[in-house]
Amino acid sequence: MPRTVPEGHGPVRYGPPAPDPGLPVLPELAAVLAASAGRAHVEPPGGSPALLDAAAGYWSRRGLPSERGHLAAAAGPAPLLCALIAATGGDVLLPRPCTAWWAPQVRLLGRRAFHVATPPECGGVPDPYALLETVRRVRAEGDDPRLLVLSVADDPTATVPPPEVLHETVEAALGEGLHIVSDETWRDTLHHPEETVLIGPAEMVPQQVTVVTDLVGGYLPADWPAAVARFPDTPGGAELRARALDALTALGAQVAAPVAAAAAYALGEPDEVTGRLTAAVRLYAKVAEAVHRALLAAGALGRAPVAGRHLYADFAPLRDALAARGVGDAMELEEHLTERLGMPVPGGHRFGDDLGALRARLPVGPLLGTDTEQRLAALTAPDPLELPHVERALTGLAGALDGLRADAQHLEPPR
Missing domain, CATH: 3.40.640.10 (Type I PLP-dependent aspartate aminotransferase-like (Major domain))
Structure with a gap:
């Protein structure tokens, strides 16, 4: 999802992937x-x-x-x-x-x-x-x-x-x-x-x-x-x-x-299809709720996700900290978060949102594991958040977001 569109290439071709x-x-x-x-x-x-x-x-x-x-x-x-x-x-x-x-x-x-x-x-x-x-x-x-x-x-x-x-x-x-x-x-x-x-x-x-x-x-x-x-x-x-x-x-x-x-x-x-869907939704809900908590703890905003396998976040409260990192709009936010989090994080402009608004969609799928064994383990675990690979992924995401919060606090004027 590059910021610039190469000559002869339309922007749709580089649009965001469906939630993984x-x-x-x-x-x-x-x-x-x-x-x-x-x-x-x-x-x-x-x-x-x-x-x-x-x-x-x-x-x-x-x-x-x-x-x-x-x-x-x-x-x-x-x-x-x-x-x-x-x-x-x-x-x-x-x-x-x-x-x-x-x-x-x-x-x-x-x-x-x-x-x-x-x-x-x-x-x-x-x-x-x-x-x-x-x-x-x-x-x-x-x-x-x-x-x-x-x-x-x-x-x-x-x-x-x-x-x-x-x-x-x-x-x-x-x-x-x-x-x-x-x-x-x-x-x-x-x-x-x-x-x-x-x-x-x-x-x-x-x-x-x-x-x-x-x-x-x-x-x-x-x-x-x-x-x-x-x-x-x-x-x-x-x-x-x-x-x-x-x-x-x-x-x-x-x-x-x-x-x-x-x-x-x-x-x-059939039972196997509905059983898989039920288990998958339960997994997405657990991980999405953890991501939402991490976003709120870092100072970002966002409604609690209630469906799907992604969530939408507003980083407006961290605008000054992001500006210090060269991020001033949704395109730059997309580039920054995609690189920092190591997964596709399309900016809100991809969804018809205002370019100047610092909003982005975060996926849940990439946090479930890097191979079939890890993902199936997350699907069947009583509490997927306790699995080492899921915990590491969430800790890494929270750490990256906490860095923005720390920058924002550093930029606050003394009282």
């Missing part, structure tokens, strides 16, 4: 993929019946009754969102910050992306009043916003919006005639599901929302691209799906047959 799972592939998934590797047929655009039926079952178990004819699959979430933007037309509203790959799809199609500030409680959704103001302003300037993309279990902030905040945002969006795309990639990675209420907009207004899920969030390895979308069960939803399928066909975004088989297996949620 830090865990080996589930053996049962690998076996399904391997057994399907000899298939000679090509998956149809939009997904095979087996994959779509598995996705229908997945959503039906989450209170969203679904049928094959309401769904579509693609080789990853980026082409799926690109197809949705192409199908809806117009410009797109995004929360600030937001998932790094959303805005590039908008720009690729020659549309405009308008970022809207999030409320104090959470990331992932625009503040409803800021959303209304933005829509009315951009329309007055001659632009044509038609689509709002949001996330109820957010990357990068690892937060979940309270239902009442989400409801206000959804009402504001529908009142302005916007179609809503809800990215629910991380919804099954809640750290404490008994304490966190997650309700998606499709559960509030099922006829006005398309739901997208990237299976990398909880079910497949990062290099097995597969994502699914659930369209509203309405004539408008059927028309939107048909246009999106045209775009997916033009993009050649079919899921590879072996990956489709593994995706269908995972979406069926």
Whole structure:
């Protein structure tokens, strides 16, 4: 993730990686993929019946009754969102910050992306009043916003919006005639599901929302691209799906047959898949909480992570100490933390945040170990924080952050 973009290279190519799972592939998934590797047929655009039926079952178990004819699959979430933007037309509203790959799809199609500030409680959704103001302003300037993309279990902030905040945002969006795309990639990675209420907009207004899920969030390895979308069960939803399928066909975004088989297996949620997911989320929660404590102890700010395998930190209170090290914006913060911590730490500007804001996303995966044996040990340990290799990684991170705090205290004027 270099600061400077080499001549002829676009910035998207050097965008942040997805949060690293830090865990080996589930053996049962690998076996399904391997057994399907000899298939000679090509998956149809939009997904095979087996994959779509598995996705229908997945959503039906989450209170969203679904049928094959309401769904579509693609080789990853980026082409799926690109197809949705192409199908809806117009410009797109995004929360600030937001998932790094959303805005590039908008720009690729020659549309405009308008970022809207999030409320104090959470990331992932625009503040409803800021959303209304933005829509009315951009329309007055001659632009044509038609689509709002949001996330109820957010990357990068690892937060979940309270239902009442989400409801206000959804009402504001529908009142302005916007179609809503809800990215629910991380919804099954809640750290404490008994304490966190997650309700998606499709559960509030099922006829006005398309739901997208990237299976990398909880079910497949990062290099097995597969994502699914659930369209509203309405004539408008059927028309939107048909246009999106045209775009997916033009993009050649079919899921590879072996990956489709593994995706269908995972979406069926057999015991080994759900068991791995439960254990992994428990591990991510433990380590993310330790990282959050280290950040707060060093003087940084950040909401407690409640989902996913990363967290979002604000280093504004350490601005003077960072400035003394030549760090004055999010790009320089990215370079500094990536080098100092020895792992990718993308700055907030990658997620549409203000360049001048000293914010960054910290991953959990690299702290789980350097080889398969260490990572599996972390997965199965009663308390992974007591494992020597995890303890060393966390101690190293805390030490690097404490160095910033010490610098900040040294720069404070005498009282």
